[in-house]
Amino acid sequence: MTAPLGILMLDTGFPRPVGDLGNPASYPFPVVIRRVAGATPSNAVHAPDPATIATFIVEGRALVVAGCVGVITTCGFLARWQREIAAGIGAPFAASSLIAYPTLRRLLPPNRLLGVVTYSAPALDQAVLTGAGIDDLPPIEGIDPASHFARVIDEKDPVLDPARMAADVLAAARRLVARAPAIGGLLLECANMPPYAERLRREIGLPVFDPLSLAIGFRLALGPIPRG
Helix, strand or coil: CCCCEEEEEECCCCCCCECECCCHHHCCCCEEEEEECCCCHHHHHHCCCCCHHHHHHHHHHHHHHCCCCEEEECCHHHHHHHHHHHHHHCCCEECCHHHHHHHHHHHCCCCCEEEEEECCCCCCCHHHHHHCCCCCCCCEEECCCCCHHHHHHCCCCCCCCHHHHHHHHHHHHHHHHHHCCCEEEEEECCCCCHHHHHHHHHHHCCCEECHHHHHHHHHHHCCCCCCC
């Protein structure tokens, strides 16, 4: 049996379409998801509470005991605690797509920048960047906090409209590229954005590195996956 990838998911109830890191159907291999009780966008993103680190470690260890070969999360802002959670779990752990930024940045020509599209620009502070191993300040643009995308993640809109979600991510990407014309690629921070990555590639015309493709690459690096 193929060893599964473990996923630590925030304690949220919003819809997760295929492509979202919290949907098992997003992956071409087995996954095991554990919901981290009490971990919400409020205490993981907007007002990060270090007390939640212990809970993530407990649930991460449970995933490893269950046979998971590695662990990821559904919240890019957990890069803030990448080192602490990785040490506590004691297994390969990727808190966020942001930890790939230093390598991805070097894939672009020296005169091109890697821009970051995020769920919340104000919350993507220096502590998150440092935790992800980012030692420069990338161009960053967040989703409009009044948008449908933000309201779905904040559980204020109970019904997810894929077209509106895609439009909100696209609008943020367009704002970013307009503000920083030297951008040569985009990195999506948010684990809820991959369903809309292909539209970004098509309409923005730049490479888009999204959390799902990076998570799949992470799992491939950890061992063989039978192809059937």
